[in-house]
Amino acid sequence: MARLRGSTGTQAERAVLVGVDITARSRSTRPGLSAARMAASRPEALVDQIRDDSPTASVPDSLSTSLDADESLAEFRELVASAGGIVAAELMQRRARPDPATLIGAGKVEEIAGVVASTEADLVLFDHDLTPTQLRNLEAALPCRVLDRTQLILDIFARHARTSEGQLQVELAQLEYMLPRLTGRGKSMSQLGGGIGTRGPGETQLETDRRKIQRRIDQVKTDLEAVRRVRKQQRQRRESTPVPTVALVGYTNAGKSTLFNRLTGAHVLQSSRMFATLDPKLRAIELPSRRKILLSDTVGFIRNLPHTLVTSFRATLEEVEQAEILLHVRDAASTYGEEQKSQVEKVLGELESLSKPRIEVLNKIDLLSDSEQQGLLTRSGGEVAVSAQTGEGIDTLLAAIDAALQSDPVIDAELEVPQSDGAALASIEAGMVVHQRSYEGNSVLLRVSGPTSLLGRLRKYRGREL
Ligand SMILES: Nc1nc2c(ncn2[C@@H]2O[C@H](COP(=O)(O)OP(=O)(O)OP(=O)(O)O)[C@@H](O)[C@H]2O)c(=O)[nH]1
Ligand SMILES: [Mg+2]
Structure with missing residues (x-):
């Protein structure tokens, strides 16, 4: 399998990065429009890839509106680092239409061959998918290995x-x-x-x-x-023993694992590397209402997530499909927030989970200026601003989960429990919020809020509902 060396101990491989910007449909219509807004208005535009291997493959119109290539290349750099590679050089090719034979055109291939020779690079990485024909031709023309974007992401997944x-x-x-x-x-x-x-x-x-x-x-x-x-x-x-699941979803590096650790006290790997988390983790936590939920941490998403990966990871992502509530963790400090959001929503669509109740969690607010933070905190629309790192906003988030959770709703009740029923009293202490407690004869009178299921079990002690 094509692997990049690096974290395995051997010397890291040196890579020439090639950004590709297909501009068919003149860019002149774009300048004022940010990639983020483009993404928001035409999410489907970001995912179309040329996979057709026929030489007459035409450029889908939507390709021209894909996000800014420089921005994509910046992210690609992070991916290369996450794969343990070192950037030897970077090139950008802008073309009106992709060259069916080499994607980037013969002249550019020659230029890259020169760069590979002078930098003694081990491989060339394309920030784009390559058709089988293109891959074959490029490998033939270049003096080293060639990997496309999907292969690079697969490689990172393989290491993690x-x-x-x-x-x-x-x-x-x-x-x-x-x-x-x-x-x-x-x-x-x-x-x-x-x-x-x-x-x-x-x-x-x-x-x-x-x-x-x-x-x-x-x-x-x-x-x-x-x-x-x-x-x-x-x-x-x-x-x-049904306990509702709440799943963390979001773009890679948004801080899902850090938030998972913050909420559960666990120590799963949190890392600046992309796709640090691959295997799902589940852990129970207690909400302020004393109800228990299972929180699940799982693989992050990325733009143009290779379809093969979504399919293969479908089973892993079943926690997302089964979850009652999704926490969409977003990097509030990222310039590409809106675009990342639409990418995540696209994958959620593929998982048929777009209609689930979702809490938007704006993470990393510690990286924002005071005024930016203030702006977020006063924003409405069901968003909760937090810092998984400092713990700020976590109480608000827990309360928001509590409010959104439909199953086993919390109700208020009055109970009259004989002091001799230690088990019942213990279950109340463990699973409900006690607002008031008084003693009358051999009984304890309690005013509580607790999950319907638990109160159901204590039915015989129930007084009137509040
Ligand atoms: N400043 C700051 N950094 C954060 C915060 N939350 C996470 N990070 C950092 O962001 C990086 C990614 O965090 P992770 O929790 O690994 O992100 P993830 O969403 O689980 O990423 P993947 O598993 O790769 O999809 C790490 O370097 C964290 O330390 C936060 O609230 N503030
Ligand atoms: Mg993670």
């Missing part, structure tokens, strides 16, 4: 997957991405034998390789099913 399910999911996505791109890829698939430069391995060899990969795909799928069966059993056991 910790559970066997996560690892299998990534491997499956990698294999499926690789299969149609096998033809004659001399350099990165050198173990497959094959020709020097442009010549690919013979057809027979290719067929063998395809079959090998297909067999491995089948095996991985079988293994995944086994792993998922176990998880399903765990889920069923959990569902026998």
